[in-house]
Amino acid sequence: MTGTNWAGNLTYHATALHQPCSIEELSALVTAAPSVRALGSRHSFNAIADTTGVQVSVAGLPPVVEVNSSAREVAVSAGLRYGELVEQLDVAGWALHNLASLPHISVAGAIATGTHGSGDHNGSLASSVAGLELVTADGTVRAVRRGDPDFDGMVVSLGLLGVVTTVTLDIVPTFQIRQDLYEGVAWEAIEADLDAITGSAYSVSLFTDWGDDGAGQAWVKSRADAVPSEAFFGAAPATRQLHPLPDELADVTTAQLGAAGPWWDRLPHFRLGFTPSNGEELQTEYLVPRQHAVEALRAVRTLAPLVQPHLFISELRTIAADTLWLSPSHSVDCVAIHFTWRMHVAEIAAVLPVLDAALAPYSARPHWGKVFDTSPEQLAAAYPRIAEFRAMADRLDPNRKFANAQTDRWLTR
Template sequence: MKNWSGTVTFQDAQSHSPATVDELAKIVAKEGKIRARGSAHCFNAIADTNAVSVTFENMSQEIVIDKDRAIVTVPAGMKYGELAVALHDRGWALHNMASLPHISVAGAIATATHGSGVGNGNLATAVRGLEIILPDGNIKTVTSQDPDFTGFVVGLGLVGIVSNVDLAIEPTFNVEQTVYRGMSREIYAANLDEIMSLAYSVSYFTTWAAAGGGEVWAKFRSGVNAPAGLFEAYPATSNRHPLPGLNPEPCTEQMAVSGPWHLRLPHFKMEFTPSAGDEIQSEFFVDRKDAPAAIAALEKIAPQINEILWVTEIRAIAADNLWMSPHYQRDSIGIHFTWKKVDAAYEIVKVVEAVLAQFKYRPHLGKVFSASPEYLKSVMPKMDDFVKLVQQIDPENKFGNTFTDNLLGR
C-alpha cells in the first residue's frame, strides 16, 4: 500500500481493520508495536510502520450531536467531506475546512491540518474532547478540562490511538467564492495583511515565475459583498483551478455563487481527485508579521523553486495553544509548495528551509521537511513537554515509528 500521492510505500508487516472500539482496544492491547493510519494523505512517513498498522474503514461512521453544547462526536476515521454533509443536513457546520475534504478527522487533527482565514484556527482547534486507546488497551477520555489536553490534541499518533473526537460546531452558513486574477507577488506581499483579511478564508496562489503573477481566492460568508477589484487584480470571468492550465471541474463553485460552507471552503469537491495527484507537498509557517520579508527572501531563489513546482499556496492561520501545532501562540502565514514528483523536490525543500530559517519557520509535520529535532525544539516551545507526555503515556514506544523517533530525537 502507498500513500495518496504514491511517494511513500508502507512497510506494514500486518494490518488490522477493526469494526468496533472494543475490537480496536483488544488489538492495541495484544500488539507489541502498532501505528494508526487514516486516509494516507500525508507526504512523509509519519503513518508508516514496519510492524502492525490499524485502519478505520470498517468502523461506524455515525455521528452524535449534542445540540445544547454545540458539539459533535465523530468517529476518528471519518472523512471531513462525509462529516460536513452529515452536519449540514442537520443544520450545523464546522468553523473551517482544509483545502480538500478527503482527509480523515483524526489524522488531520493529529498533524494540525488547516484551512485559511486570519480569524480561523487550524482544524485541531475545534477539538473539545478525545477518546483514545492507551497502550494497555484501556480507553481514556481527554477533555479541555484536563491539564495536558493541549498536549494530546496534535498528538502525531503518539499519545494513544484516537477512536472518537468531540468537535465544536456552529449553525450552518453559506459562502461565496471569488477568484481575483493578476495579483503580482510584489503587490501581494506589500499588502498582505489587508488581502488576507479580505474574506472569511483567503488563499494566494503563485508559481514563482519571473512575471510574478498570481491569484487570490477569497471565500466570503454570504452577506459580505466581494469588492469589484483588489489592487491590480480583477475578478475571474470563469472558474479556475489552483494549478495553471488544469480543468477547473474538480474545484468547488466560484463566480460568487452562494452555497453551503462545505461546498465552498475546500478548493476541491469530494468526488474528484484533489490537486495534481502526482505530487510532493511541503509547507512552512512563519509569524504573520514576518511573511512579507519571508516572501521577499524566497524571491531570491524563485527560479530554482519554479523549475520543479506545480504551485504555491499562501494561507493565514490564527494562533492557538496546542503544543505541537506549528501555529502555537503565533498568528501564522503558511507558505505551501506543491512540487512535481521528482527527486529534486527533496533537495529544493532543504534550500527553502535554509532561506526561511532566519524567520524561525515551523514545518507542517504531515508534509515533507528536513528540519532536525534540535531545530524543531528551538522553534516549538512546548516540544520538550510533548516528549515528556509521550514518554509518560507510552514508555515502551508502542505507538512510535522511525519517523516519529527521528522527529522527537528519541
C-alpha cells in the same frame, strides 16, 4: 507490506494492516502488538504513518455523528473523512468553522498533523477539537476534554499517544459562502498590503509560481452577506471558473464567480464529489509568524530558479493562533507557504535543505504531514512545549509502542 501512501512516493513497511470493527477488537489488537501506527486516509507525504509493526485503521469502527446542539458540539468517529461528515452536519443546521482544501481527508489524521484551512480568524482544524477518546498503549480507553491538564498536548499528537477513536468538535450555525476569484496580484501589492489582502474575507488563498508577476490567482471566500468589491488590490475579477493550475480543467473545483452555496461546498477548493486519484505530486508547507511573513516570502522568491523547475504551484494562506503544543500555529498567528511539487523525488530532496535554511531565520514550522528537512534542533527551538510533549508521550507510552523512525528523528532527545 501494506501498500503506499496517496501520492505513491512511499511504500509502507508494516507487516499487516488491521481494520477492527469494535473498540474491544481495537483494544485487544493494541495490547498485543509491540509496535502500532494509526493509518488515516494516506494523505501524508512523509513516513509519519509507517511502522515495522502493524498499521491500524479505525475506518471500520461504527460511524458516529452525534450533534449536541446545546453544547454546540458534534461527536464523530475518528476514521470518518470530512466529506462524510459535512452534509449530515449541514442538514442538522450546523457547520464546522473551516475545512482544508480537500474534504477527502480523515478527521483524526488531519487533527494529528495540524492540518488547516485558511482565514485570519480561523484556527487549524485541530483548534476546534473539544474532546478526544483514544485507545492507549495498554489497551485502555482514555477520554480527555478541553481544559484537562494534558489536553493541549494530546490533540496534535503525531499519533504518538494512542489510536484515536472518537473526536468531539466545536460547531457553529450553518452558513453560506460565496467564492470570488481574481487574476494578477502583484508582489508589490502583496508586500505592501498583505494584512489587508488576507483580512478582506473569511478566507483568502493566493496562488503563485514565484515568478516576477506575483500571485496569478486570488481565491476570496466571503460570507454570503458580505459582498466583496470588484477591485481587489489591482487584480482583475475572473470571468470563468479556474483551477489553481492554469492549464488544468476547473470542473473539479468548487463553484466560483460569486455563486453563494453551503459552507462545505465552498470552503474547500475541490468538490466533494471529486475523488482524487493517487496523486503524482509531493507537498511541503511552512507556517511562519505573521510578523515575518513578508521577509519569508522575499526569501523564497530569491530561490525561484531553484524551486520553479519542480513546482506545480504554491499557495499562501493564513491561520489563527491556537494553544496546542505541537500545532504549527501554536501561540502565534501564521502565514502558510505551501508548495505542491512535481514528483521529482530526488530533486525535491535536494531542494528541501536549501528551502529550510532560507526560512529558518523566520521561525518557520513545517507541516507534520508534508515533506521537509527541518533538523531536530530546529524543531525543538520552534516548539517551546516539545519537551513537555516528549515527557507526556513517555508517560503514556513508556515502551514507545506508537513511535517510529520518523517521529524518533523529529523528537530526538
